[in-house]
Amino acid sequence: MQRKPTVRYLSKNMKHDYSCMLGEVVVLAIKNDNEKIKEFIPEIESYIYKRNCEISRKWQLYFCFWILLSFALIGIFIYNSNWLTTNIDTSDSGYKKDVLFSAFGALGATLSILLKSGTVCYDCEAGKMLNFLEVVSKLFASVICSFIIITLYEIDLIFTTLKSIENQAACIIIMCIIAGFSERLVPSIMSKFVIKNIKED
Numbered sequence: 001m002q003r004k005p006t007v008r009y010l011s012k013n014m015k016h017d018y019s020c021m022l023g024e025v026v027v028l029a030i031k032n033d034n035e036k037i038k039e040f041i042p043e044i045e046s047y048i049y050k051r052n053c054e055i056s057r058k059w060q061l062y063f064c065f066w067i068l069l070s071f072a073l074i075g076i077f078i079y080n081s082n083w084l085t086t087n088i089d090t091s092d093s094g095y096k097k098d099v100l101f102s103a104f105g106a107l108g109a110t111l112s113i114l115l116k117s118g119t120v121c122y123d124c125e126a127g128k129m130l131n132f133l134e135v136v137s138k139l140f141a142s143v144i145c146s147f148i149i150i151t152l153y154e155i156d157l158i159f160t161t162l163k164s165i166e167n168q169a170a171c172i173i174i175m176c177i178i179a180g181f182s183e184r185l186v187p188s189i190m191s192k193f194v195i196k197n198i199k200e201d
Contacts, residue, residue: 001044005125006052014051021047053121059128061117063135064110071106071143101176105146108180109139116184138183146176 002022010018021044028037113135122131150172152158162171 001048004048006048006055009055009124010051018044018047018051049121052124055124056122056126056131057117059124059131060113060122060135063132064113064139067135067139068106068110071103071139074103101150101172102143102147104173104176105142105144105180106139108146108177109142109183110180111177112142112181112183113138134188138186141186142180142183145182146179149175149179 002019007015007018021040025037025040025044028040122134124131149158153162153172153175159171159175162168
């Protein structure tokens, strides 16, 4: 149990607590108290399991927020960049709106990941890189989905009745955020590393 790969990702305090728990088992073994050992071992396994889930969630949320911040900064840069709008052959206002509304798709994906983070437990032994790729794939899928929604809306294939509403921009923002939840349809590259689906009480 001391050599479990998860242990290397624990914080200093967590490693100390885990070592103390294992030390308690050693003491019980010296005393030949096998009954208490059988009761204590599941508690230690539960402790390391919960830390495993927490570490993976922390990584995914950390990556998610930083990528979302990057999208926001890029969106703001493109929206305010005169060079891009003068050098790209496209409608000035339309191009800026597409970029901005697509960023709301990433926001929707972030909300989706936050909502389901407490119900799915990935194994942190998969490593940071796989967790990073998982988040990137979902956020980019949500941005693409938002862009498709915007394009279909602009060519009057969907939600044509919304064009008569005064606050069209607010409606499109809501649509893009909802489109961000499509990240749940993207096959998970970490599906083989799911430890357990946790049901909320």
